[in-house]
Amino acid sequence: xxxxxxxxxxxxxxxxxxxxxxxxxxxxxxxxxxxxxxxxxxxxxxxxxxxxxxxxxxxxxxxxxxxxxxxxxxxxxxxxxxxxxxxxxxxxxxxxxxxxxxxxxxxxxxxxxxxxxxxxxxxxxxxxxxxxxxxxxxxxxxxxxxxxxxxxxxxxxxxxxxxxxxxxxxxxxxxxxxxxxxxxxxxxxxxxxxxxxxxxxxxxxxxxxxxxxxxxxxxxxxxxxxxxxxxxxxxxxxxxxxxxxxxxxxxxxxxxxxxxxxxxxxxxxxxxxxxxxxxxxxxxxxxxxxxxxxxxxxxxxxxxxxxxxxxxxxxxxxxxxxxxxxxxxxxxxxxxxxxxxxxxxxxxxxxxxxxxxxxxxxxxxxxxxxxxxxxxxxxxxxxxxxxxxxxxxxxxxxxxxxxxxxxxxxxxxxxxxxxxxxxxxxxxxxxxxxxxxxxxxxxxxxxxxxxxxxxxxxxxxxxxxxxxxxxxxxxxxxxxxxxxx
Amino acid sequence: xxxxxxxxxxxxxxxxxxxxxxxxxxxxxxxxxxxxxxxxxxxxxxxxxxxxxxxxxxxxxxxxxxxxxxxxxxxxxxxxxxxxxxxxxxxxxxxxxxxxxxxxxxxxxxxxxxxxxxxxxxxxxxxxxxxxxxxxxxxxxxxxxxxxxxxxxxxxxxxxxxxxxxxxxxxxxxxxxxxxxxxxxxxxxxxxxxxxxxxxxxxxxxxxxxxxxxxxxxxxxxxxxxxxxxxxxxxxxxxxxxxxxxxxx
Numbered sequence: 001x002x003x004x005x006x007x008x009x010x011x012x013x014x015x016x017x018x019x020x021x022x023x024x025x026x027x028x029x030x031x032x033x034x035x036x037x038x039x040x041x042x043x044x045x046x047x048x049x050x051x052x053x054x055x056x057x058x059x060x061x062x063x064x065x066x067x068x069x070x071x072x073x074x075x076x077x078x079x080x081x082x083x084x085x086x087x088x089x090x091x092x093x094x095x096x097x098x099x100x101x102x103x104x105x106x107x108x109x110x111x112x113x114x115x116x117x118x119x120x121x122x123x124x125x126x127x128x129x130x131x132x133x134x135x136x137x138x139x140x141x142x143x144x145x146x147x148x149x150x151x152x153x154x155x156x157x158x159x160x161x162x163x164x165x166x167x168x169x170x171x172x173x174x175x176x177x178x179x180x181x182x183x184x185x186x187x188x189x190x191x192x193x194x195x196x197x198x199x200x201x202x203x204x205x206x207x208x209x210x211x212x213x214x215x216x217x218x219x220x221x222x223x224x225x226x227x228x229x230x231x232x233x234x235x236x237x238x239x240x241x242x243x244x245x246x247x248x249x250x251x252x253x254x255x256x257x258x259x260x261x262x263x264x265x266x267x268x269x270x271x272x273x274x275x276x277x278x279x280x281x282x283x284x285x286x287x288x289x290x291x292x293x294x295x296x297x298x299x300x301x302x303x304x305x306x307x308x309x310x311x312x313x314x315x316x317x318x319x320x321x322x323x324x325x326x327x328x329x330x331x332x333x334x335x336x337x338x339x340x341x342x343x344x345x346x347x348x349x350x351x352x353x354x355x356x357x358x359x360x361x362x363x364x365x366x367x368x369x370x371x372x373x374x375x376x377x378x379x380x381x382x383x384x385x386x387x388x389x390x391x392x393x394x395x396x397x398x399x400x401x402x403x404x405x406x407x408x409x410x411x412x413x414x415x416x417x418x419x420x421x422x423x424x425x426x427x428x429x430x431x432x433x434x435x436x437x438x439x440x441x442x443x444x445x446x447x448x449x450x451x452x453x454x455x456x457x458x459x460x461x462x463x464x465x466x467x468x469x470x471x472x473x474x475x476x477x478x479x480x481x482x483x484x485x
Numbered sequence: 486x487x488x489x490x491x492x493x494x495x496x497x498x499x500x501x502x503x504x505x506x507x508x509x510x511x512x513x514x515x516x517x518x519x520x521x522x523x524x525x526x527x528x529x530x531x532x533x534x535x536x537x538x539x540x541x542x543x544x545x546x547x548x549x550x551x552x553x554x555x556x557x558x559x560x561x562x563x564x565x566x567x568x569x570x571x572x573x574x575x576x577x578x579x580x581x582x583x584x585x586x587x588x589x590x591x592x593x594x595x596x597x598x599x600x601x602x603x604x605x606x607x608x609x610x611x612x613x614x615x616x617x618x619x620x621x622x623x624x625x626x627x628x629x630x631x632x633x634x635x636x637x638x639x640x641x642x643x644x645x646x647x648x649x650x651x652x653x654x655x656x657x658x659x660x661x662x663x664x665x666x667x668x669x670x671x672x673x674x675x676x677x678x679x680x681x682x683x684x685x686x687x688x689x690x691x692x693x694x695x696x697x698x699x700x701x702x703x704x705x706x707x708x709x710x711x712x713x714x715x716x717x718x719x720x721x722x723x724x725x726x727x728x729x730x731x732x733x734x
Contacts, residue, residue, distance in 0.1 A: 432536070437573035439557040440533050440566075441583075441643060442590035448558075451586060455577025455626070 035084045038062060041190050044089050048159045048194075051166065061179040061189030068183040074317055074346035075375045075407055081288070086253055088191045088224070148206070154199040155210055158226050161197035168199055172230055176259040176296045176323070184290045184317075188257040192226035195256070200235040200266070209465050211240040225256040231266035233299060238269040240468055252277075254313075255290045264299030264326065269307070271464050273472050275479075276312035281370075283342030286314025293320035294350075297329035297358075305332040306349065307463040309472045311479040314343060319377065321350035324358035324386075331360040334460040336472075338453075338479045339372030339404070348378035348409075353386035353419070362393040365457045366408075369400035369483035375407040380421055382414040389419040397427040398456050400449065400483045450477025486511050486682045487532075487552075487651055492543035494531050494707075501527040503707030505543075509651070512679040516693055516718065517686045519704035520726045525686045526570065528704075529655040533567045534560050548650070562594035564650030568640040568657050574628040580639070581623040584609060584646055591647055612645050616672050633660035641672040648676070653684045658692040670695030690722040705730040 032043050041062050045055040070081075148155050154165060162169050179189040200206055231237055254276065260268050270293075279286025289312075295304035306320040316339075322331025333349035351360035360380065368374040380391045397406035408425050430452060438448035454461065454473050461469050461476075487509040494502040501524045509515050519525050531538045532545070534557035545552040552560065575583065589599045600608075613623060616638045628636050637657055644652055654673070658666055673683065673696050685696055693701070693715065701717040702709045703726070710730050711717065721729055 431573075434573045434575055436533075436535050436557065437569065438575070440561050440569075441587040441647070442558055442561040442594065443586060444558045444590070447586070447590065451578055451583070452575060455575055458577030 032087070032089055034087050036086070036088060036191070040088050044191055044193065047089060048162075050159075050162055053166075053170065054162055057174070057179075058190050061186050062191075064180045065183055065186035065190055068180070068186055071182045071184065071317075074377065075373065075409075076315055076317060076344050076346050078288070078315060078317075081253060083187075083253075089193055148208075151204050151207070152201040153204060153206055154197065156197055158192070158195045158197045158228060161199075161228070165197075165199070168230065169197070169228070172259065172261055173226075173228055174259075176261060176294045177257050177292050181292065184255040185257055185292045188224045188226060188255050188292070192224040192257065195225040195227040195258075196229075196239075197227070198229040198237060198239065200231045200237045202232040203234045204232075205235065206237040209238045209240050211242070223252070223254045223256070225254075225258075227256070227258040228261075229259070229268060229270070230261045231263065231268050231302075233263045234265045235263075236267045236269075238271070238465060240271045240273075240465060242273040242275075242468070242471070252287045253290075254287050256292070258291070258293040258320075260293075260295035260304055262295065262297050262299060262302035262304050262329075265301045266299060267303040267305075268295060269305045270295070270320070271468055272306075272308040272310075273464075273468060273475060274308065274310045274312055274316070275475055277314075278312050278341065278343050279314040281341045283314055286343070287312065288315045289313035289317065290315075291318040293318065294323065295321070295331070296323045297326050297331060297355075299329070300326040300355070301328045302326050303330040303332075305330075305334070305463070307334040307460065308336070308347075309457075309461070309464070309475065310335070310337040310345060310347060311475050313345075316343075316345040316347055318347045319349055321352070322360065323352045323354065324360065324389075325354045326358075327355040328357045329355055330358070333360075333362045333364070333378075334463045335364045336367070336457045336460045336476070337365070337374055337376075338367045338476060339369070339374045340479055340483055341370040341372060343370075343372045345373070346375040346377055348376045350379040351381070351391060353380075353382040353389040353391070353416075356385065356387050356389070358386055358389045360391045362391070362395075363459055364393075364395045365460055366395070366397045366406055367400070367453055367456070367480070368397065368404035368406050369480055371403045373405040373407070375409060377409045377411075379411040380413070380423075381411075382416050382419045382421065384415040386416050387418045389416065391419075391421045393421075393423045395423075395425040396456070397425075398430060398453065399427065400430045400480065446477070446481050449480050449483060453477070453480060486513075486548060487684075488546040490544045490546075492531075492545065493541040494527060494543075495539050495541060496527070496537060500541075501538075501707055502531070505704070505708045507702065507709060509682045509684060511682060513700065514677065514683040514685065514696065514698045516696075516698035516701045517684060517704055517709075518688065518690075518701060518718065518721060520688075523704045524707040525704055526655055527707075529567055529653045529684075529686060532560075532653060533557060533565065558590070559594075561647075562591050566644055566647060566649035566652045568637075568644055568652065568654040570655040570657075570659060572628050572636045572640055574626070574631075576626050576629050578627050579623075580625055580627045581609060583627045584623075584643065587643065588646055608646065612642055615675070616642050616645075617668050618642055634662060634665035637661055637665065637669055638672075641669050645672060645676055649681065651682050651684070652676070653686065655686050656688065657685075658687055658689065666692065667695060690718040693718050703729055 041058050045058055177185050179186050198210060229239060262268050276287035276289055297304055304322050310316050320333060324331050331351050337345045337347050339345045349362055362378060364376045366374040366376055376395045382389050395408045399406055406427050410423055412421050414421055434452050435448050438451060454476050457476060461472055464472055489505060489507040492502050492505040517525055585605055592600060618638055657669060685698060698715060701713055701715060703711045
C-alpha cells in the first residue's frame with residue numbers, strides 16, 4: 001500500500017483532522033528490517049560509505065547504549081519504548097543518485113514543503129536563506145552552497161562532512177556531548193542518520209540565516225539527527241531549525257543530538273520551532289522527542305544563544321544547555337513551550353559557569369492547556385573558579401483551563417561567593433477579563449487566546465529571526481485552538 | 486436600536502437587575518445615572534455578554550435580533566461597543582496591532598477583506614491625533630503603564646475606529662482630569678450621528694455638560710426609577726440620589 005493511502009486510512013481511523021500539517025508524501029522508501037543491533041549500525045554506516053573511524057565510533061556508542069539505563073529524572077510519563085520495534089534507517093529512493101540542483105528533486109518532496117509553506121525556490125531568491133533540507137534522514141538539497149563556500153563557510157550534511165572534512169568532524173563530534181552522557185545521546189551516536197554540519201572560519205560573519213527543515217515522513221522511522229556547528233574565532237552564525245511532521249498512528253521515536261562549539265569571540269545563535277505531531281486529542285500517536293542540545297563557549301568572550309518554540313510532540317524532553325568555559329562568555333536560553341490536550345513537556349536548560357565573569361540569562365514561558373503537563377527544569381551551576389559570574393532566570397507559566405499542570409524545578413548550585421544568581425517565577429491562569437475585553441472588540445475566543453498568549457511569549461518570540469517569528473506566532477495560536485470555550 | 490424589557494438578572498443568586506426597562510432609538514443619547522451598587526455596571530457587562538450573569542426574566546431586542554442569542558464577539562461585530570470603566574492591560578501586545586486585529590475582526594464579520602496597511606496607518610494617525618494620543622503610545626503594549634486618562638482615551642480611539650452602532654460608556658469620566666474629560670467628550674460628540682446611539686453611564690452630571698444627552702434615567706436597586714431630559718441631571722445634582730429615588734417611589 002502506498003504511503004499516502006496508508007496515512008489517509010490512519011487519519012480516518014483516528015477521526016482527527018486537527019493537525020494542520022498532517023499529510024504524507026508518496027515516496028518509495030528503502031529500509032532495512034526493524035530492530036536495533038550491531039548489524040543495523042554497520043548497515044547505516046555502510047549505506048553512507050563512512051570511513052572506518054566513524055563506524056568504530058558508532059559501535060563504541062552502541063556498546064555504551066546497551067549498558068546504560070534510560071534517564072528518569074523528568075516529570076514525564078514515558079511508555080516503555082521497545083527499541084526493537086523501530087526502523088533505524090530510511091531514505092527516499094529517488095536520492096540514490098544525489099541531485100545536483102533543486103530541479104532534480106522528486107517533485108513530490110518539493111510539494112510537501114510547499115504545503116508547509118516553505119517554497120524552497122522562493123526562499124532561495126527572496127529570503128536569502130540557505131536551506132539544508134533533511135527529508136527522512138538524508139539531505140536532499142543544499143542551497144546557497146556556492147556563495148557560502150566563497151567565504152570558506154562549510155554548510156553541508158554531516159555525512160558529507162565526514163567524507164570531506166574528517167579532521168573537523170573527528171575533532172569536534174562528541175566533544176560537547178560525550179557518547180556516554182546518557183542513553184539517548186549514546187543511541188543517537190550509534191545510529192544517527194544525518195543532520196547538518198556548519199563550520200564558520202575565523203573572522204567570518206555568516207551573511208545569511210542558515211536553516212534546516214526536519215521532517216519525519218516514513219512509518220516508524222526513528223529519527224536520529226546529528227548536528228554539529230563550529231564557529232571559529234571572531235565569527236558569527238545564526239542557525240534556524242524548524243520541524244513539522246505528518247499524521248502518524250504509532251508513536252515515533254526522535255532523539256537528536258546537537259553540538260555547538262564557539263571559539264574565542266565567536267557567537268552562535270540557534271533558533272528552533274518544533275511542531276512534531278503531538279498525537280490526537282487523547283494523546284495517541286504523537287512523537288517522542290528526546291533531544292540533547294548543548295553548546296560549549298570554549299573561547300573567551302564567546303556567546304551561545306538558544307531560542308526555542310516547542311509546540312509539538314507527545315513527549316518533549318529537552319534541555320539546550322551552555323558550558324561557559326571561556327572567560328567573559330555568555331549563555332542565553334529563551335523558550336516557549338506549549339502543551340495542549342495530553343502533551344507532556346519537560347524542558348529547560350543548564351548553564352554551567354566555569355570561566356570568570358561568565359553570564360547567563362534564562363527566560364522560559366510555559367503554556368499549558370487541556371490535560372497537559374508542562375515542566376521547566378533548569379540548572380544553574382557556578383563553579384569555584386567562575387568568579388564574578390551572574391545568572392538571571394525568569395520562568396513564567398500560564399494555565400488555560402482546570403485540568404492542566406505547570407511545574408518549575410530550578411536547581412541552583414553555586415560554589416563561588418562573588419557570583420550572583422537571580423530567579424523569578426510566576427504561575428497564572430489565563431485572565432478571563434482579558435479574554436472578555438478582546439472579544440468585546442470582536443475577536444473570537446481562539447483569536448483572543450492566541451493574541452494574549454503571543455503577548456505572554458513576546459519576550460522570547462522577539463529573539464527569533466523575523467520570518468521565523470511570524471511563523472511561530474501562527475503556530476502558537478494554532479497549537480491552542482479549542483483550548484477555551 | 487435597543488429595547489430592554491422587564492430585565493431581571495442575578496449574580497451567584499444575588500439579584501442585581503430587578504425589572505429594568507429601557508428603550509433607545511437610533512440617533513439618541515441616553516444617560517444612566519445612579520449610586521454605587523445600583524446595577525449600572527452589571528447592565529453594561531450583561532449587555533456585552535460577559536459570563537457569570539444569570540437572566541431570570543425579560544428580553545433584549547437589538548436591531549431586530551435577540552441579543553441574548555449572540556456571543557460576546559458577535560455582539561461586538563454587530564456594532565455593540567463597551568467603553569470599559571477599567572480597560573484591561575494586555576502585556577506583550579502592541580496597541581496598534583490590537584487595533585488592527587479588532588478592525589479586521591469586524592471586517593471579516595462584514596465579509597470585507599483585511600484593511601490595507603497604508604489605509605490603516607492613515608486612519609489610525611488621524612484618529613489618534615484628534616484624541617491627543619501620541620504615536621509612541623500606539624507602539625506601547627495595550628494599556629500597560631498607561632495613565633487613567635490615557636486608558637480612557639484609548640477606549641474612545643477604539644470606539645471611533647470601530648464606528649459602532651450602539652456604544653455603552655461605563656463611567657468613562659471616572660479618573661479623568663478636566664482636559665482629558667474635554668478631549669474624550671469631544672471624541673464622543675464627533676461620532677454622534679443620526680444612525681448611532683449611546684448609553685452613557687455616570688455618577689456625575691459633570692460629564693453630561695460635555696456630552697448632552699437626549700434622555701436621562703436614574704437607576705436604583707436594579708431598575709429605572711425616574712426618566713426625564715437633561716434637567717433631571719441638574720435636579721439630581723442638586724438633591725442627590727436618595728431624595729430623588731424616594732420621591733420617585
